[in-house]
Amino acid sequence: MRFYGYFRSSSAYRCRIAFNLKDVDYDFVSVHLRKDGGQQKQPDYRAKNPQALVPALEDGDLTLTQSLAIIEWLDETFPEKARLLPDDKDTRAKVRAFAQAIACDIHPLQNLRVLDYLKTAFGADQAALDRWCGRWISDGLAACEALLEKEPASAFCFGETPGLADICLIPQVFSAHRFGVDLSAMPRLVAIAETANALPAFANAHPRNQPDAE
Amino acid sequence: MRFYGYFRSSSAYRCRIAFNLKDVDYDFVSVHLRKDGGQQKQPDYRAKNPQALVPALEDGDLTLTQSLAIIEWLDETFPEKARLLPDDKDTRAKVRAFAQAIACDIHPLQNLRVLDYLKTAFGADQAALDRWCGRWISDGLAACEALLEKEPASAFCFGETPGLADICLIPQVFSAHRFGVDLSAMPRLVAIAETANALPAFANAHPRNQPDAE
Numbered sequence: 001m002r003f004y005g006y007f008r009s010s011s012a013y014r015c016r017i018a019f020n021l022k023d024v025d026y027d028f029v030s031v032h033l034r035k036d037g038g039q040q041k042q043p044d045y046r047a048k049n050p051q052a053l054v055p056a057l058e059d060g061d062l063t064l065t066q067s068l069a070i071i072e073w074l075d076e077t078f079p080e081k082a083r084l085l086p087d088d089k090d091t092r093a094k095v096r097a098f099a100q101a102i103a104c105d106i107h108p109l110q111n112l113r114v115l116d117y118l119k120t121a122f123g124a125d126q127a128a129l130d131r132w133c134g135r136w137i138s139d140g141l142a143a144c145e146a147l148l149e150k151e152p153a154s155a156f157c158f159g160e161t162p163g164l165a166d167i168c169l170i171p172q173v174f175s176a177h178r179f180g181v182d183l184s185a186m187p188r189l190v191a192i193a194e195t196a197n198a199l200p201a202f203a204n205a206h207p208r209n210q211p212d213a214e
Numbered sequence: 215m216r217f218y219g220y221f222r223s224s225s226a227y228r229c230r231i232a233f234n235l236k237d238v239d240y241d242f243v244s245v246h247l248r249k250d251g252g253q254q255k256q257p258d259y260r261a262k263n264p265q266a267l268v269p270a271l272e273d274g275d276l277t278l279t280q281s282l283a284i285i286e287w288l289d290e291t292f293p294e295k296a297r298l299l300p301d302d303k304d305t306r307a308k309v310r311a312f313a314q315a316i317a318c319d320i321h322p323l324q325n326l327r328v329l330d331y332l333k334t335a336f337g338a339d340q341a342a343l344d345r346w347c348g349r350w351i352s353d354g355l356a357a358c359e360a361l362l363e364k365e366p367a368s369a370f371c372f373g374e375t376p377g378l379a380d381i382c383l384i385p386q387v388f389s390a391h392r393f394g395v396d397l398s399a400m401p402r403l404v405a406i407a408e409t410a411n412a413l414p415a416f417a418n419a420h421p422r423n424q425p426d427a428e
Contacts, residue, residue, distance in 0.1 A: 050360030146264030
């Protein structure tokens with residue numbers, strides 16, 4: 001199995017946590033988003049992922065894109081390993097919704113191509129970009145905190161073992177720290193992140209621990 | 215079952231198609247995104263969906279958010295009706311990735327709250343907003359076309375019956391038309407949209423056919 005990623009990409013970070021939790025080995029291929037005008041835009045990589053985004057996963061003839069699709073595929077392909085989605089369909093829907101609140105409505109707005117557009121078309125400086133990212137992260141994580149307030153207290157987002165929701169949350173909390181977002185109104189998310197980051201599966205997936213880290 | 219939506223929301227439009235394909239009845243509650251300073255921001259609605267976005271679904275004590283999570287839940291809750299996701303796990307992952315390419319990387323960038331931010335913080339006028347939306351729709355749908363080029367020819371995105379990928383594609387094509395995006399380089403997507411829109415499940419879900427349409 002070959003995994004194309006970038007150390008700082010939130011989507012690649014999610015997949016690394018999932019690989020670790022599932023205890024599945026893979027060969028890593030670095031796609032540097034800033035080198036060579038963006039290696040993700042080169043024809044060889046675009047043939048794998050026409051969106052010119054990381055990550056991509058190759059397994060034999062199968063090529064997959066999109067982190068959430070890759071993670072559910074890993075969970076379904078290795079069902080004997082730790083499950084990342086719950087068996088109960090109602091809880092599973094809530095887990096997916098939480099993951100999508102991050103993967104659809106927070107993270108894509110901080111994407112490199114989006115920030116480049118804001119700089120070029122609207123003359124946004126770094127402070128404006130930080131405010132932009134901060135706004136979506138702050139609003140989005142506040143909504144995630146509120147989603148969890150409806151659930152019984154637990155060590156992870158939905159229960160006592162980590163799963164898809166935590167896999168999405170922890171990279172987003174990392175990104176929140178990068179952009180200086182105040183998380184004091186989200187005590188539950190902060191506590192979950194602390195618990196998760198103490199596990200090797202999460203710690204080893206951290207951007208600073210990757211071979212392509214700068 | 216109670217469904218909270220808005221006629222022009224792409225996410226609500228997706229859910230309507232899914233309800234129709236599954237032949238599942240629901241009570242519709244209109245959440246007008248432009249009235250009363252945005253009905254989605256009012257406390258009653260935020261208690262259901264803390265993201266202050268449509269849609270939301272209530273079924274007994276269960277409240278769900280996020281269109282893709284809702285659609286997979288419908289598919290799992292009514293498995294005896296037309297299946298929206300394929301049985302084969304590899305194809306299922308490709309369907310999810312295609313859906314997420316739209317739901318994560320195209321649609322959230324055109325969201326009302328994002329356009330409002332661009333107007334307020336960067337002074338974007340309507341022409342600038344149209345270019346912004348057009349760029350992400352155009353790039354995103356070109357990638358979707360390329361994803362389908364890897365698949366055998368078929369009436370719908372992945373096979374001869376409509377499913378989650380088509381449910382995401384058709385509202386995005388509707389939105390592409392709204393923003394005047396040129397789709398001539400995406401003949402496969404255009405053909406699929408034409409086939410889908412001829413079906414009652416898709417036609418009846420169209421924004422203009424909703425009780426809250428303007």
